[in-house]
Amino acid sequence: MPLTFRKSFRILPGVRLNINKRSWSLTTGGHHGPRRTHSSTGRRTTSMDLPGPFGWRRTTRRGGRG
Numbered sequence: 001m002p003l004t005f006r007k008s009f010r011i012l013p014g015v016r017l018n019i020n021k022r023s024w025s026l027t028t029g030g031h032h033g034p035r036r037t038h039s040s041t042g043r044r045t046t047s048m049d050l051p052g053p054f055g056w057r058r059t060t061r062r063g064g065r066g
Contacts, residue, residue: 006020016027022041029035037045047058 009017011017018025025037025039027037034046034048044061049056
């Protein structure tokens, strides 16, 4: 089983800095409502907990430059 490195720091209420071996990301959003993550690799993710049996929904986009 490979070893992984992942660390998360709470900077402000509703703002987290996530660091892993290859990149870092900044997550904003609270317990209620959408959560947005912007990664150093250009990936942008929006996720939200939905009520009832729907669970959660996630949308991912690759940031393009140029």
